[in-house]
Amino acid sequence: MQNSTNVITSCSVSEDYKQILLPLTYSxxxxxxxxxxxxxxxxxCCRTKKWSCSMIYLTNLALADLLNVLSLPLLIVYYCMDDRWMFGAxxxxxxxxxFYASLYASILFLTCISVHRFIGVCYPIRCVDYTTKKIAIVGSVxxxxxxxxxVFPTLMFSNTGLINNxxxxxxxxxxxxxxxxxPYGITLNITGFLIPFAIISICYCSIIRTLSKSEESITVGxxxxxxxxxxxVVVCIxxxxxxxxxxxxxxxYMFVAVYMPLKDCSVLKFVMMSYKIWRPIVxxxxxxxxxxxFLLNDRNRTRILAELGK
Incomplete structure (x- = not known):
């Protein structure tokens, strides 16, 4: 295994694009x-009297998103200041x-929504006991x-450092x-992304197969x-x-930074830039x-339009 410190420090990569792309994207x-x-x-909280399982999952999904959104002002300042971190370790x-808690919480709650939709379409009667609000609350917890x-190990791995003073x-x-x-990064990819992605894929393949049968489509409604x-459509997007x-x-990026030979920086530069471009897009x-x-409930759109029309 190569010395990762030497790999990174010996390859100078122009990151001028970050001062424009990242503040703009994060803003x-x-x-x-x-x-x-x-x-x-x-x-x-203010306009919904009767909560369904989907609403419980969607509320937690919104909370997960806010966790990330509310941390972005620090990153906007950071990149506007030309990579000068002023907020301590x-x-x-x-x-x-x-960021990572929001990311993997979002994936998990999208998985919960997909499984709930899968049960409702493919096994609406047989698994009715597994689509209660109590199950949704326990599942969310x-x-x-x-x-x-x-994500807890990120608190130990993430840190500040000095580059060019x-x-x-x-x-x-x-x-x-x-x-x-x-090893932790690969484990996080598998447990936080790959396994939920496989579950979602299986659910959607089953849903599509069920909906494609004319007699089942009539039963589903x-x-x-x-x-x-x-x-x-939305989850796939x-x-x-x-x-x-x-x-x-x-x-x-992790693999190349750890295992690629020191003598060739071209590959590392390419994957480093690719990762850092997709990092804000996620x-x-x-x-x-x-x-x-707004798409899963017609009443939500109606209420929003009614409030906007006041």
Whole structure:
């Protein structure tokens, strides 16, 4: 195994693009994400009298998104100041922790929504006992516990450091810790992304197969059919734009940084830039996730339009 510190420090990569791309991206996500998720939580807390299982999962999804959105102002200042971190080591650890907690909580609650939709379409009578609000609340609590357990090590790995006498906040960990971080990073990818992604894929394949049968489609009903199709489309868009590219580039970056020979920096430069470009894009999940709230229930759209018309 090569010395990761030497790999990173010996390859100089121009990152001037970050001073424009990252503040702009994070600012858009902050404004749009705060607005949309704020509306979702306001609708749930102030305008919804009867909560369903889907509403419980969507509320937790909005909370997960806000966890990330509210930490973005620190990163906006950080990159506007030309990578000068002014918020201390604790602030750095918390920002990284909130990002990964929000990311994997979002994936887990999208998984919960997909499984709930799968049961409602494929086994509406046989599994009716597994679609109660009590199950949804217990499932949400378990999901948050799993996320905290998965992401807790980021508080130990994330830290500040000095580059050219300038304090920076490392995203994954310090360069000399990459060898130790790599097994954890791969484990996090598998448990936080790959397994939920496989579950969601199985659920959607089963839903599509069920809906494609004419007799089953009649049994399911047009309303559930529309909701299922909307869920599949939105979740697939989220994974295609945000989660899949991010995890692929992140995995390749970690592997190259740890295992590639020191003599050739071209590959490392390419994968490093690819990862750092997709790193802010993954935050757009906080803007797309709230769309599910408005698409899964026609009454939600009606209430929003009524409030806007006042």
């Amino acid at each position: 858009v996500v902050f404004v749009v994400g705060l607005l949309l998720n704020g509306v979702v939580l306001w609708m749930m 604790v602030g750095c650890k918390l920002v990284r922790f909130f 378990i999901a948050w516990i799993l996320v905290v357990v998965q 300038q304090t920076v906040c490392y995203d994954l960990t310090e360069p000399h810790n990459l060898n130790q971080y790599f 047009n309303q559930i059919r529309r909701k299922s199709i909307r869920t599949i 989220i994974f295609a734009i945000c989660y899949v590219p991010f995890h692929i580039t992140r995995t390749i 935050n757009f999940n906080s803007c797309i996730n709230p769309v599910l709230f």
